[in-house]
Amino acid sequence: MYADLRTLVAEANRAIERAGLVTLSFGNVSGVDRDAGILLIKPSGIPCSRVEPADLVAVALDDGRVVEGSRRPSTDTPTHRLLYAEFPEIGGIVHTHSSFATSWAQAGREIPVLGTTHADYFRGSVLVSRVLDPAEIEGDYEWATGQVIAETVRANDRTPEDSPAVLVRSHGPFSWGPSPAAAVDVAVALEAIAAMAWRSLTIDSAQQPIAPELLTRHFARKHGRDAYYGQEDVVTDSAGVESRKRQSEEGRSG
Numbered sequence: 001m002y003a004d005l006r007t008l009v010a011e012a013n014r015a016i017e018r019a020g021l022v023t024l025s026f027g028n029v030s031g032v033d034r035d036a037g038i039l040l041i042k043p044s045g046i047p048c049s050r051v052e053p054a055d056l057v058a059v060a061l062d063d064g065r066v067v068e069g070s071r072r073p074s075t076d077t078p079t080h081r082l083l084y085a086e087f088p089e090i091g092g093i094v095h096t097h098s099s100f101a102t103s104w105a106q107a108g109r110e111i112p113v114l115g116t117t118h119a120d121y122f123r124g125s126v127l128v129s130r131v132l133d134p135a136e137i138e139g140d141y142e143w144a145t146g147q148v149i150a151e152t153v154r155a156n157d158r159t160p161e162d163s164p165a166v167l168v169r170s171h172g173p174f175s176w177g178p179s180p181a182a183a184v185d186v187a188v189a190l191e192a193i194a195a196m197a198w199r200s201l202t203i204d205s206a207q208q209p210i211a212p213e214l215l216t217r218h219f220a221r222k223h224g225r226d227a228y229y230g231q232e233d234v235v236t237d238s239a240g241v242e243s244r245k246r247q248s249e250e251g252r253s254g
Helices: 003-018 077-086 099-107 134-138 141-155 180-203 212-222
Strands: 027-033 038-041 057-060 066-068 092-096 165-168 172-177 231-236 242-247
Touching: 003 027, 003 038, 003 092, 003 180, 027 077, 027 180, 038 077, 057 077, 077 092, 077 141, 077 172, 092 180, 099 165, 099 172, 099 180, 134 141, 141 165, 165 180, 172 180
Parallel strands: none
Antiparallel strands: 027 038, 027 092, 038 057, 057 066, 092 172, 165 172, 231 242
């Protein structure tokens, strides 16, 4: 079942390996079928490069039970379930331990907006979560990780679109998007942003964030009703009505 989604999620898992975001088996991608009430996710401990569609585990969104698959799902599955519940507009989630983004997470530092590459994806700094308390760690740890991610986005007056990733303190980045492929694009961009910020601050530790006007203009070019980055394709719905949908090079729509 879920053949098309299986293909997309398996390819997304292999894509984060090809992009150099994964060491050993430290990473996973999921995709959601909200109508079916399930998510598909990589099995625990399986290298991303070896993930095939049939390997993916189907997990119920409501209670986390395995509804299809013989393998154990990723240990991060509860985090993914929580994020799908809290952010109904997202369709795919990526978790990696990519080197530069994870270094910022381990340092407990937000990534400041130092350039327009960053501003193309985030309406502000890349957020970092608070420290989990002992009860959260000793209890339902992975679920609490999802909760602190959602809390971080909302506490900073941000949305899943203008903050498509959060650095989980002492852990690593979680990224998302409207599809598994779009979530991979965010994860790739985040690692580049993290690397460029580290190098920029190494060159000049006193470097300041870009002007708010430049941040707003670059973010608005790709996001929202007035976005003009990318191409517009004519889309015909099931009733034969034509509309235009903007398609950017990152596979986003808006």
